[in-house]
Amino acid sequence: MMKYCADSILDDLLESLREDRVRAAIEIPIDRSAECYNFPAQPPLTYHQQLHQLADFVRHIYANGLTLPRILSPEQACAETIDLLERGYQGSVSNGFAAAMEDARNEGRRGFEFLASQIAELIKVNRKDRYIRWIFAKHLDPCDWRTKRELVEILLRRLKQVIPMRLKDRSPAQFVEFIPSLIQLHLQTSRLLDQVYSKK
Numbered sequence: 001m002m003k004y005c006a007d008s009i010l011d012d013l014l015e016s017l018r019e020d021r022v023r024a025a026i027e028i029p030i031d032r033s034a035e036c037y038n039f040p041a042q043p044p045l046t047y048h049q050q051l052h053q054l055a056d057f058v059r060h061i062y063a064n065g066l067t068l069p070r071i072l073s074p075e076q077a078c079a080e081t082i083d084l085l086e087r088g089y090q091g092s093v094s095n096g097f098a099a100a101m102e103d104a105r106n107e108g109r110r111g112f113e114f115l116a117s118q119i120a121e122l123i124k125v126n127r128k129d130r131y132i133r134w135i136f137a138k139h140l141d142p143c144d145w146r147t148k149r150e151l152v153e154i155l156l157r158r159l160k161q162v163i164p165m166r167l168k169d170r171s172p173a174q175f176v177e178f179i180p181s182l183i184q185l186h187l188q189t190s191r192l193l194d195q196v197y198s199k200k
Helices: 003-014 019-035 045-062 074-088 097-140 143-156 171-199
Strands: none
Touching: 003 097, 003 143, 003 171, 019 045, 019 097, 019 143, 045 074, 045 097, 097 171, 143 171
16 A cells, blocks of 8 residues: 555656646746736836846736736835846846846847746746746655655666666665655656657
């Protein structure tokens, strides 16, 4: 019974983390929301105009592109925009919010739209990370230690071809706290094998 339970939990978890499922739940709605946002014909000229226009774009995505919409005030949207760019923007010369604003200003409308697309990508990355953490919590947190050990045994069997030799003789109990990493490795290996076989 315990083995069946662990098998079912793992199958459900892997199904929830399939790339096409994550894309449909997170990426596609954000992409659609970003595509239907109407930017002004002329790019904003001043720093404050740029920030408020980008913040309005973030408000639009949070209201229309998330599974659980978030309604942000203009001030919250500005803070969120600054935080996204500060933590995630990587420019050709420098990183962070100030670099993002400078790059947009130097490139005119093209730079401004590129910056908006970068913000959409950063939102997708953040939302995917949250979604994956939620999936792990939903499936693993209710499990007792014995079930988690069973999950590790199943994963180690499935990954036996890619696990280094020095780890193969270890007890499954030693890997219980690394279940999310083992599942990510399983998914990456499966994707890689799918790509290899699809080219034949």
